[in-house]
Amino acid sequence: MAPTTKECDFLVIGGGSGGLACARRASGMYGAKTIAIESRFLGGTCVNVGCVPKKVTWYAASVAETLHLAKEYGFSIKETAPFDWAAFKHKRDAYVKRLNGIYEKNLENDKVEYLNGRAHFTGPKSVEVKLQDGKTVAVNAKKILIATGGHATLPKDIEGSELGITSDGFFELETRPKKVALVGAGYIAVEMAGMFNMLGSETHLFIRHKTFLRTFDPMIQEKTTEEYERQGVHVHKESAQTKLEKGSDGKLTLHYKDSSNPDGTTLTGLDTVLWGIGRSPEVEDLNLKSVGEIKQTEKGHLEVDEYQNTSVQDIYALGDVCGKVELTPVAIAAGRRLADRLFGGEQFHDSKLDYTNIPSVVFAHPEIGAIGLTEPEARKKFGDDDIKVYNSSFTAMFYSIMDASQKKPTSFKLVVQGKDEKVVGLHIMGEGSAEMLQGFGVAIKMGATKKDFDRCVAIHPTSAEELVTLK
Numbered sequence: 001m002a003p004t005t006k007e008c009d010f011l012v013i014g015g016g017s018g019g020l021a022c023a024r025r026a027s028g029m030y031g032a033k034t035i036a037i038e039s040r041f042l043g044g045t046c047v048n049v050g051c052v053p054k055k056v057t058w059y060a061a062s063v064a065e066t067l068h069l070a071k072e073y074g075f076s077i078k079e080t081a082p083f084d085w086a087a088f089k090h091k092r093d094a095y096v097k098r099l100n101g102i103y104e105k106n107l108e109n110d111k112v113e114y115l116n117g118r119a120h121f122t123g124p125k126s127v128e129v130k131l132q133d134g135k136t137v138a139v140n141a142k143k144i145l146i147a148t149g150g151h152a153t154l155p156k157d158i159e160g161s162e163l164g165i166t167s168d169g170f171f172e173l174e175t176r177p178k179k180v181a182l183v184g185a186g187y188i189a190v191e192m193a194g195m196f197n198m199l200g201s202e203t204h205l206f207i208r209h210k211t212f213l214r215t216f217d218p219m220i221q222e223k224t225t226e227e228y229e230r231q232g233v234h235v236h237k238e239s240a241q242t243k244l245e246k247g248s249d250g251k252l253t254l255h256y257k258d259s260s261n262p263d264g265t266t267l268t269g270l271d272t273v274l275w276g277i278g279r280s281p282e283v284e285d286l287n288l289k290s291v292g293e294i295k296q297t298e299k300g301h302l303e304v305d306e307y308q309n310t311s312v313q314d315i316y317a318l319g320d321v322c323g324k325v326e327l328t329p330v331a332i333a334a335g336r337r338l339a340d341r342l343f344g345g346e347q348f349h350d351s352k353l354d355y356t357n358i359p360s361v362v363f364a365h366p367e368i369g370a371i372g373l374t375e376p377e378a379r380k381k382f383g384d385d386d387i388k389v390y391n392s393s394f395t396a397m398f399y400s401i402m403d404a405s406q407k408k409p410t411s412f413k414l415v416v417q418g419k420d421e422k423v424v425g426l427h428i429m430g431e432g433s434a435e436m437l438q439g440f441g442v443a444i445k446m447g448a449t450k451k452d453f454d455r456c457v458a459i460h461p462t463s464a465e466e467l468v469t470l471k
């Protein structure tokens with residue numbers, strides 16, 4: 001039987017952060033006949049295996065930390081049983097499922113037709129969708145958006161790497177691993193190592209260099225790595241892994257070298273090994289060759305101009321599949337700007353996302369926030385003479401009445417440029433950094449100077465007040 005054929009103005013492949021934002025605006029706000037295709041669960045990476053379940057787990061880890069510190073404030077709380085990971089996971093899964101339903105309802109409200117299936121191109125304006133129920137639908141569209149995101153990767157050259165999990169597997173764990181190893185220095189590995197550690201797993205973090213979070217300012221890299229070690233995470237520096245194997249008892253053994261064991265050694269008795277070594281664009285199944293010459297980077301990301309146009313007319317791409325700034329609000333903002341430009345009329349003909357000064361945070365323990373240039377980037381861009389740096393390191397009041405061994409550090413760095421001392425970078429580490437950064441982000445996006453910061457009266461007693469009183 002020939003497949004059903006549908007026609008639309010706008011076809012969106014990928015029901016994640018960027019795709020849904022774009023489809024809903026195109027249809028709900030501008031009335032474009034829009035179809036959205038999602039092969040797994042609505043909400044994409046962020047809702048199902050990213051930001052949302054991650055932050056909920058981070059909250060669990062923060063509760064564990066607070067319980068641990070409660071005695072410092074005079075509470076005589078005794079933990080009588082270990083953290084019930086299974087019960088927590090069940091609640092977290094139910095929350096994610098609820099969100100999937102809300103996302104489907106939102107599509108309905110905005111009159112976007114939703115197809116649950118896997119899409120591949122059959123031509124530059126046509127796609128075939130294999131639906132979950134086994135049927136096939138052909139869709140012809142005037143314009144097509146590729147918002148298929150990315151997926152975590154396993155190392156190719158390490159024997160037995162498939163015995164480990166990726167960040168997706170983190171959310172499938174039914175019980176808390178007693179002993180866990182994570183490989184990777186990016187924010188996902190660092191966040192997950194922090195959560196495992198706080199929730200009571202013996203945690204080993206393997207990194208290639210001496211510090212982690214290598215795209216962040218050196219202050220953040222050094223202080224967070226130090227702090228993780230202080231908290232008991234075993235950080236294996238300058239490491240490389242050669243093999244992963246499973247014993248008859250089901251436990252894993254990781255073969256590796258690091259700065260303390262340059263000739264190689266093993267870590268045994270592991271319940272879980274998590275590879276956090278990076279993500280690749282999800283383009284493999286799209287049959288891109290059928291659309292003509294679509295430009296991709298060496299890693300497979302789709303190349304787009306500042307308006308999210310690919311090299312093929314009427315095909316657009318945004319979000320993680322382009323690999324520029326892989327964050328949910330970036331994909332959403334790019335999606336909304338694109339819908340405005342394509343369907344919002346003349347007033348939006350120039351609508352596009354400005355990718356500069358995008359704030360980002362890491363839900364590590366402690367939290368990290370950053371916006372703008374790191375100190376080395378600023379010095380390189382403007383020259384040493386044009387850059388001034390303000391630093392502050394202190395103990396947040398929360399820790400003031402605690403034993404020295406329990407005190408977590410707080411460190412802030414402001415990078416300013418030129419005579420006016422325009423703020424070009426802000427790097428913060430400490431309790432509340434994630435919430436703190438959003439407001440400062442607005443000021444920096446508006447072009448704030450150090451004087452503007454100083455003119456704002458401090459809120460006392462907070463950690464954030466240090467940022468408006470830097471000397």
Ligand SMILES: Cc1cc2nc3c(=O)[nH]c(=O)nc-3n(C[C@H](O)[C@H](O)[C@H](O)COP(=O)(O)OP(=O)(O)OC[C@H]3O[C@@H](n4cnc5c(N)ncnc54)[C@H](O)[C@@H]3O)c2cc1C
Pocket residue numbers: 013014015016017018019037038039040041043044045046047049050051052054117118119120147148149150167188282285286318319320321325326327328329331
């Ligand atoms: C562990 C983890 C934690 C994260 N934490 C944060 C955070 O705290 N804050 C933050 O801002 N960002 C975070 N991110 C990043 C964020 O999740 C992504 O940047 C965001 O989801 C990208 O949105 P997207 O629309 O580009 O792609 P996605 O959300 O990945 O959506 C793409 C969708 O396309 C679907 N798809 C792929 N191929 C096809 C096909 N052929 N046919 C049909 N459907 C297809 C996929 O199933 C997927 O649902 C995190 C990511 C991870 C992995």
